[in-house]
Amino acid sequence: GNSVTQMEGPVTLSEEAFLTINCTYTATGYPSLFWYVQYPGEGLQLLLKATKADDKGSNKGFEATYRKETTSFHLEKGSVQVSDSAVYFCALKDTGGFKTIFGAGTRLFVKA
Amino acid sequence: GAGVSQTPSNKVTEKGKYVELRCDPISGHTALYWYRQSLGQGPEFLIYFQGTGAADDSGLPNDRFFAVRPEGSVSTLKIQRTERGDSAVYLCASSLRGDSSYEQYFGPGTRLTVT
Numbered sequence: 001g002n003s004v005t006q007m008e009g010p011v012t013l014s015e016e017a018f019l020t021i022n023c024t025y026t027a028t029g030y031p032s033l034f035w036y037v038q039y040p041g042e043g044l045q046l047l048l049k050a051t052k053a054d055d056k057g058s059n060k061g062f063e064a065t066y067r068k069e070t071t072s073f074h075l076e077k078g079s080v081q082v083s084d085s086a087v088y089f090c091a092l093k094d095t096g097g098f099k100t101i102f103g104a105g106t107r108l109f110v111k112a
Numbered sequence: 113g114a115g116v117s118q119t120p121s122n123k124v125t126e127k128g129k130y131v132e133l134r135c136d137p138i139s140g141h142t143a144l145y146w147y148r149q150s151l152g153q154g155p156e157f158l159i160y161f162q163g164t165g166a167a168d169d170s171g172l173p174n175d176r177f178f179a180v181r182p183e184g185s186v187s188t189l190k191i192q193r194t195e196r197g198d199s200a201v202y203l204c205a206s207s208l209r210g211d212s213s214y215e216q217y218f219g220p221g222t223r224l225t226v227t
Contacts, residue, residue, distance in 0.1 A: 004154075032212035043115075044155070044203065044218040051212055089154050098143070098168050098210045102154030 002027040006090045006103035013080055014111050021075040021106045023064075023090035031092040033057075033066050033073040034100070039086045047075075047088070080110045114138065116219035118204050124225045125194055133189040133222045137206030144187050145216060146179055147203040155203055161187060162210050194226045 007022040025033065035047040035057070048057035050066035050073065057064050062077045073090060090103040117136045125131050137144050142163055147155035157171040161181045169179070176194075181187040191198055201223050205216040 043220045044205075046215050049212075091154070093212050096211075098145075098160040098162075099157045099171065100145070100155075100216070101157065102147075104152070105154050 004103035009107040012109045019077040034091040036089040118219040135187045135204030141206035143207045143210040145205045149201045
């Protein structure tokens with residue numbers, strides 16, 4: 001069945017460091033891919049998405065590119081801030097389906 | 113405008129009891145989803161409603177779990193004969209439509225603890 005695997009956390013970085021959180025997926029067809037973020041004390045919210053191969057999703061300085069050849073959707077940010085400290089979830093949704101499959105989440109801590 | 117709301121925010125119940133969890137979606141959103149999130153895990157899909165009907169209930173773990181959305185707005189997740197393993201945060205999300213073009217908006221969740 002469909003699944004999402006993301007790197008285990010926690011990830012601890014200093015402010016202004018480069019961030020990569022790896023995500024790979026298993027799915028039939030051409031799923032849509034998502035990154036969600038959960039800030040401390042807040043609900044889950046969509047960060048960015050890509051709906052077809054080679055699409056790049058971007059938001060708030062974060063980027064992720066849909067790589068079908070490597071079945072990956074790695075999240076990157078060039079310079080993290082303390083306010084980026086949160087849990088990040090990679091997710092996929094099947095073409096024509098309605099079920100979203102989430103990874104286990106990666107907690108990011110950014111130190112000043 | 114108002115986001116997705118869920119009540120109660122916390123629920124503690126004894127093993128074997130019945131519980132109901134409520135979700136108020138964003139007005140006008142026809143798609144509604146329930147997820148369950150255990151500690152340290154990502155949300156796990158339970159059920160999807162398009163309007164009043166359950167279009168996909170393949171994530172419900174067993175027949176103790178049931179959900180309704182009688183008027184196509186508010187939804188209730190019902191758990192019978194609760195077990196300790198049901199303890200988790202239950203999340204509700206809504207979107208304008210069900211396909212990937214439309215963003216899912218999540219509620220704050222109901223933390224269920226079964227003692």
